[in-house]
Amino acid sequence: MTSSSDSHFDVVVVGAGPAGIAAAVCAAEKGARIALLDDNPAPGGQIWRRGDALSSIGQQWLARLSRAKVAYLPGLRVYDHAADGMIAAECGQDRVELQYEKLILATGARELFLPFPGWTLPNVFGAGGLDAMARGGLPVKGKRVVVAGTGPLLLAVAAHLCARGAKIIAVCEQAPLRRVARFAFGLLAQPGKLMQGAGYRWRLRRSQLLFACWPVAAHGKTVLESVTLYQANRKWTVACDFLACGFHLVPNIELAQFIGCRIEDGFVTVDDLQQTSVKNVLCAGEPTSIGGVDLALIEGQIAGLAAAGASQEATPLVRRKQNMLAFVRAMRAMYQLDPELRCLADDDTIVCRCEDISYDALRRHSGWRDAKLQTRCGMGPCQGRICGAAAEFLFGWHVDGIRPPVLPVLVSSLITRDRISEEAL
Amino acid sequence: MRENEQPVPITVNGQPVTVTSNTTVAAAVLMVSVHARTSVRGELRAPLCGMGICFECRVTIDGKEQQRSCQILCAPGMDVRTS
Numbered sequence: 001m002t003s004s005s006d007s008h009f010d011v012v013v014v015g016a017g018p019a020g021i022a023a024a025v026c027a028a029e030k031g032a033r034i035a036l037l038d039d040n041p042a043p044g045g046q047i048w049r050r051g052d053a054l055s056s057i058g059q060q061w062l063a064r065l066s067r068a069k070v071a072y073l074p075g076l077r078v079y080d081h082a083a084d085g086m087i088a089a090e091c092g093q094d095r096v097e098l099q100y101e102k103l104i105l106a107t108g109a110r111e112l113f114l115p116f117p118g119w120t121l122p123n124v125f126g127a128g129g130l131d132a133m134a135r136g137g138l139p140v141k142g143k144r145v146v147v148a149g150t151g152p153l154l155l156a157v158a159a160h161l162c163a164r165g166a167k168i169i170a171v172c173e174q175a176p177l178r179r180v181a182r183f184a185f186g187l188l189a190q191p192g193k194l195m196q197g198a199g200y201r202w203r204l205r206r207s208q209l210l211f212a213c214w215p216v217a218a219h220g221k222t223v224l225e226s227v228t229l230y231q232a233n234r235k236w237t238v239a240c241d242f243l244a245c246g247f248h249l250v251p252n253i254e255l256a257q258f259i260g261c262r263i264e265d266g267f268v269t270v271d272d273l274q275q276t277s278v279k280n281v282l283c284a285g286e287p288t289s290i291g292g293v294d295l296a297l298i299e300g301q302i303a304g305l306a307a308a309g310a311s312q313e314a315t316p317l318v319r320r321k322q323n324m325l326a327f328v329r330a331m332r333a334m335y336q337l338d339p340e341l342r343c344l345a346d347d348d349t350i351v352c353r354c355e356d357i358s359y360d361a362l363r364r365h366s367g368w369r370d371a372k373l374q375t376r377c378g379m380g381p382c383q384g385r386i387c388g389a390a391a392e393f394l395f396g397w398h399v400d401g402i403r404p405p406v407l408p409v410l411v412s413s414l415i416t417r418d419r420i421s422e423e424a425l
Numbered sequence: 426m427r428e429n430e431q432p433v434p435i436t437v438n439g440q441p442v443t444v445t446s447n448t449t450v451a452a453a454v455l456m457v458s459v460h461a462r463t464s465v466r467g468e469l470r471a472p473l474c475g476m477g478i479c480f481e482c483r484v485t486i487d488g489k490e491q492q493r494s495c496q497i498l499c500a501p502g503m504d505v506r507t508s
Binding site for chain 2 (some may be wrong): 132139350
């Protein structure tokens with residue numbers, strides 16, 4: 001890795017998770033001048049976060065990144081883009097402008113959070129959320145934890161927390177067991193994934209693993225004290241210190257949307273070589289489909305090679321990508337949300353946490369835009385990143401209307417936005 | 426403490442806390458405080474997503490308001506304030 005004060009690059013990669021790292025490394029190895037931006041303090045994204053032993057694949061890619069000629073720029077938050085190939089980012093109190101020939105969006109995914117009574121209490125986290133906090137130094141040793149929601153992340157998170165000394169009381173997967181079993185059967189062709197799952201299960205052999213089960217309420221005076229779980233018309237309450245609850249992933253497509261990339265069914269549309277509908281803008285990893293780290297690495301490599309003008313070399317990777325798409329579809333079907341989860345929130349449950357807007361205040365509105373205008377829902381600092389995805393599921397609303405700045409920024413950054421999206425001011 | 430990890434002294438709401446290097450400010454805050462911020466209706470809030478998306482972990486760091494504490498690492502002498 002190198003640092004650079006020059007702001008013109010052949011390829012700018014946004015996001016230093018697996019897809020972004022693979023893209024930056026592959027493009028750099030072809031001799032292109034690369035900048036790799038990330039809003040976190042260290043590379044690796046969420047899955048290769050420091051604080052735990054890294055998988056050997058993670059170690060290999062991070063080592064390749066450290067050897068590659070890549071200007072790695074951590075702590076940068078991209079908030080604006082101009083059509084002439086320029087992006088603007090904030091770094092602490094400073095504003096940074098970068099010019100690109102090719103832009104690769106590898107912005108990853110976030111968790112889907114569904115509102116239920118008590119979900120705003122301190123110590124109710126996302127599933128990946130608590131994992132990230134623990135890796136960031138939050139002590140979990142001896143803590144009683146309920147892990148809930150849906151997705152392959154639940155077992156992984158529970159196993160990580162268990163390894164750190166947490167007492168995993170229960171892992172509650174909303175998908176029914178028969179669907180999970182069928183999915184696992186389909187994994188026989190991918191023994192690696194199956195073994196990983198079996199390993200997690202072994203570590204969690206003392207924890208309850210419940211299917212078609214989810215939290216219906218979190219309780220506590222000022223912080224979380226207990227959780228009420230639901231399964232097959234039965235409700236019961238368990239005391240716990242932390243609830244780690246996430247309903248699988250939502251792609252981070254805001255920047256792609258803002259740039260004008262075509263979005264279909266919530267994902268950025270790309271061709272075989274990761275090219276989006278916008279010239280010179282490519283996209284790789286979770287924003288194109290929730291496919292996990294293996295697919296992200298392949299897409300990242302394809303994007304990196306294509307952006308560096310070495311598309312031919314990407315051909316075998318394109319074939320591997322196509323072979324993985326069946327798995328992606330199966331995973332999507334597997335973690336489809338139970339429609340009953342739409343009834344989790346009661347009238348007083350807050351849906352928009354930034355502006356404290358309740359379920360009752362929202363449901364009277366005809367759509368996202370109407371709700372925004374009337375209630376300020378989605379207009380707080382997160383810009384609807386949390387409540388927008390929830391509203392899509394709860395009300396079937398179409399969440400759109402990304403405007404600059406894509407994130408809240410300092411007024412000083414806006415004042416100096418001389419060359420960026422002036423037409424939008 | 427692992428190898429290469431140094432003790433990092435900071436204060437949260439004036440209270441001294443010593444954490445290991447590579448500890449996020451959000452994690453340090455929760456070691457001494459139940460919350461990071463107070464919501465517009467007066468509820469106590471603490472980090473949710475842990476990855477810079479939800480903005481529930483906002484605190485004041487060295488006088489700078491609205492900092493997302495889950496994406497910032499503790500540095501020696503940091504003065505962190507919840508709201």
